[in-house]
Amino acid sequence: GDSVTQMEGPVTLSEEAFLTINCTYTATGYPSLFWYVQYPGEGLQLLLKATKADDKGSNKGFEATYRKETTSFHLEKGSVQVSDSAVYFCALSNTNAGKSTFGDGTTLTVKP
Amino acid sequence: DAEITQSPRHKITETGRQVTLACHQTWNHNNMFWYRQDLGHGLRLIHYSYGVQDTNKGEVSDGYSVSRSNTEDLPLTLESAASSQTSVYFCASSESAGGQETQYFGPGTRLLVL
Numbered sequence: 001g002d003s004v005t006q007m008e009g010p011v012t013l014s015e016e017a018f019l020t021i022n023c024t025y026t027a028t029g030y031p032s033l034f035w036y037v038q039y040p041g042e043g044l045q046l047l048l049k050a051t052k053a054d055d056k057g058s059n060k061g062f063e064a065t066y067r068k069e070t071t072s073f074h075l076e077k078g079s080v081q082v083s084d085s086a087v088y089f090c091a092l093s094n095t096n097a098g099k100s101t102f103g104d105g106t107t108l109t110v111k112p
Numbered sequence: 113d114a115e116i117t118q119s120p121r122h123k124i125t126e127t128g129r130q131v132t133l134a135c136h137q138t139w140n141h142n143n144m145f146w147y148r149q150d151l152g153h154g155l156r157l158i159h160y161s162y163g164v165q166d167t168n169k170g171e172v173s174d175g176y177s178v179s180r181s182n183t184e185d186l187p188l189t190l191e192s193a194a195s196s197q198t199s200v201y202f203c204a205s206s207e208s209a210g211g212q213e214t215q216y217f218g219p220g221t222r223l224l225v226l
Contacts, residue, residue: 032212043202043217044155051212089155093213098143098162098206099170100215104154 002027006090006103013080013110021075021106023064023090031092033057033066033073034100038087047075047088080110114139118203118218126226131190133221135203143206143213144186146170146178148199149220155202161186162208193225 007022025033032051036044048057053068062077073090090103116137125131137144146158157170159178167178175197177189190197201221206213 034214036215036217041219043219044204044215045217046214049212049214098208098213099145099157099160100206100213102155104152 002031002092002094002101004090004092004101004103006088007106009105010107010109013108015082015110015112016079017110019075019077019080019084019108021088021090021108023073023075023103025071025073025090025092025101027071027092027094027101029094031094033064034091034093035062035064035073035075036089036091036102038089038105040086044089080108082110082112084108085110116203116205116216116218118201118221120221121219122222124224124226125193127193127195129193131193131223133188133190133201133203133223135186135188135218136184137203137205137216137218138184139205139207139216140183141205141207141216142183143208144180145204145206145215146176146186146188147202147204148172148197149202150199158188158201159186190223195225197223198225199223 034049035047037047048059050057050066056065087105093100119134145160147155161180203218204215
């Protein structure tokens with residue numbers, strides 16, 4: 001079945017540091033890939049997505065590129081802020097399945 | 113603005129009691145989902161529905177049930193609450209988009225079973 005593996009946390013960075021959170025997937029067909037973010041006490045919300053190979057999703061300074069050859073969708077940000085502290089989930093949605101498969105989440109803490 | 117709401121936001125109950133968690137969405141989405149979130153397990157799918165009168169079991173459905181009588185609501189019932197069901201529960205919805213669905217999540221219900 002489909003699966004998503006993401007970098008274990010927690011990750012602690014200083015403000016303005018570079019962020020990478022690794023995500024790899026296993027899936028049949030041609031899934032769409034997502035990053036969701038969960039701020040403390042809230043539900044998940046979409047951060048960015050990519051629907052086909054080589055697509056780059058971007059939002060709020062975050063980027064991720066859909067790499068079919070390495071089955072990866074790594075999340076990056078050039079300069080993190082304290083307000084980026086949250087849990088980040090990588091996920092995939094497969095053709096006509098309707099459901100999404102989520103990674104276990106990576107907790108990011110950014111210190112001033 | 114369209115939204116997805118959950119109630120109650122916090123609930124304390126005793127083992128053996130029946131508990132129902134409400135989920136209501138105004139997106140007019142066909143797909144609705146219930147997850148539980150526990151430390152070390154990420155999000156686990158409990159039940160899901162692709163439309164009115166349709167329900168399906170997820171990976172951790174034992175002890176839970178759902179029913180879908182209209183588009184907007186998918187209540188989750190714990191038939192006989194157990195301490196192992198202490199968790200944070202999230203409802204989500206999505207439109208049918210051929211595998212490109214973004215899920216929209218509610219704010220969660222924190223359930224404690226004593």
